[in-house]
Amino acid sequence: MTTESITPPQEENQIIAERRAKLQELRKNGIAFPNDFERKNIAADLHASYGDQDKEQLEGQKIQVAVAGRMMLKRVMGKASFATIQDMSGRIQLFISNGDTGEEVHNAFKHYDLGDILGATGELFKTKTGELSVRVTGLRLLTKALRPLPEKFHGLTDQEQKYRQRYVDLITNEDTRRVFAIRSKTIQVIREFFARHDYLEVETPMLHPIPGGASAKPFTTHHNALDMEMYLRIAPELYLKRLVVGGFEKVFEINRNFRNEGLSTRHNPEFTMIEFYEAYRDYRYLMDFTEKLFAEVARKVLGTTVLSYQGRELDLSKPFHRLTITQAIQKYHPQFTDAQLNDREFLINELQDLKAKYKSSDALGSLQLYLFEELAETQLFEPTFIVDYPAEASPLARRSDANPAITERFELFIVGREIANGFSELNDPLDQYRRFEDQLKARAGGDEEAHAMDEDYVRALGYGLPPTAGEGVGIDRLTMVLTGAKSIRDVILFPLLRPQASKPEAV
DSSP states (O other), X not given: OEEEOOOOGGGHHHHHHHXXXXXXXXXXXXXXXXXXXXXXXXXXXXXXXXXXXXXXXXXXXXXXXXXXXEEEEEEEETTEEEEEEEOSSOEEEEEEEHHHHOHHHHHHHHTOOTTOEEEEEEEEEEOTTOXXXXXXXXXEEEEOOOSOOOSSTTOOOOHHHHHHTHHHHHHHOHHHHHHHHHHHXXXXXXXXXXXXXXXXXXXXXXXXXXXXXXXXXXXXXXXXXXXXXXXXXXXXXXXXXXXXXXXXXXXXXXXXXXXXXXXXXXXXXXXXXXXXXXXXXXXXXXXXXXXXHHHHHHHHHHSOSEEEETXXXXXXXXXXXXXXXXXXXHHHOTTOOHHHHTOHHHHHHHHHHXXXXXXXXXXXXXXHHHHHHHHTGGGOOSOEEEEOOBGGGOTTBOBOSSOXXXXXXXXXXXXXXXXXXXXEBOOOXXXXXXXXXXXXXXXXXXOXXXXXXXXXXXXXXXXXXXXXXXXXXXXXXXXXHXXXXXXXXXXXXXXXXXXXXXXXXXX
């Protein structure tokens, strides 16, 4: 018996040459890439339907199947061979023999390579070891793979190569496929949740004449026909609130946003969010609503609300913590007194010691926020709403009636990362205009992330925005929580990467 293994990378050029020669022979003998094989069954369904039946039960039914997939294992044993193919649902074993397929087909199979895509017809049976298999009567090579699979059967070992060649990572790594199946299911459950709560799903522009909806540096582009500079969307917020003005009182959008920022384990310049807005609600309602959303997503996607993230237990069914910025600082650094945290000079000295960025003109609330980001943010492992953000850091949020220096805003942190941002919306057009003017001053002072003036949005508010609550949830970071991923790149199929210094040869 011979067993074919995945070949070391140093032999790759030779292997590619050999496989090209095989492809050339296929071209001579007919259609090299046929497209007329009809797959009728997938592996997971066959295992679910017949995996529990014994050998005698299967033989009595004579179940005929047609399967197709990529060959991941191959064992040649003279007049009989085994292969394992992998499709979108899983794997199933093939049994090929001279007696079932004829010697010519079996001999052709012996020259097939790991990674080739096969189509097989035959009858289900169980081997002596009890493995559900297909006794092949018809076998075709549907796609010849010219490049060999990675050396290690469990997949690529270089993390950056996994990101650059995600297609190979998906072929060889079941954990990677699981992560992206969870991501897809998460989006599906979120969409169903909002539809059930009578939200209308909408689409708003990706190209904006004015960057807005968040504090971030935009990507710029140029529209040739109009000869105007435009910006990739940093957030859909202002368009969604225009729709609330227009009478769509419950709207959501699952959207792609683009922010011209650095790369990190938490940041990718292109990312996915859901933003939603509901009239006649406030930020307190949103926090309750978000707890229900996250618990339902975990339960329906994973089957449980109790997760394990990097070895620590996380329960999304428990009430989330709610703390102000200063309460969060004191929770992890109880040495700070209320008086100190309300003393600008003290805060500036602390930020200087931490080598944190700040401006001497920053108001008290902003200085408190910077200290929170330095000392407390990464400590918030359990779900925690941080509330009452300073007005100067929240240009689109409604001021608190009790304290105009803060806003009715929260950010949700889980495993030390911001997952969501929500607030009671500012619907006073005059206050909004003044806030935009303050942001323009900040931009003039060098703050590239300050909000631009959007006069049309102010005009829309002039027609009357009802009391409204709105929120954005990062789909990528939520998926990180659900899958235990350390880096945002692990949950984005094709994350942004620097160009390679030397590009690998194409086939």
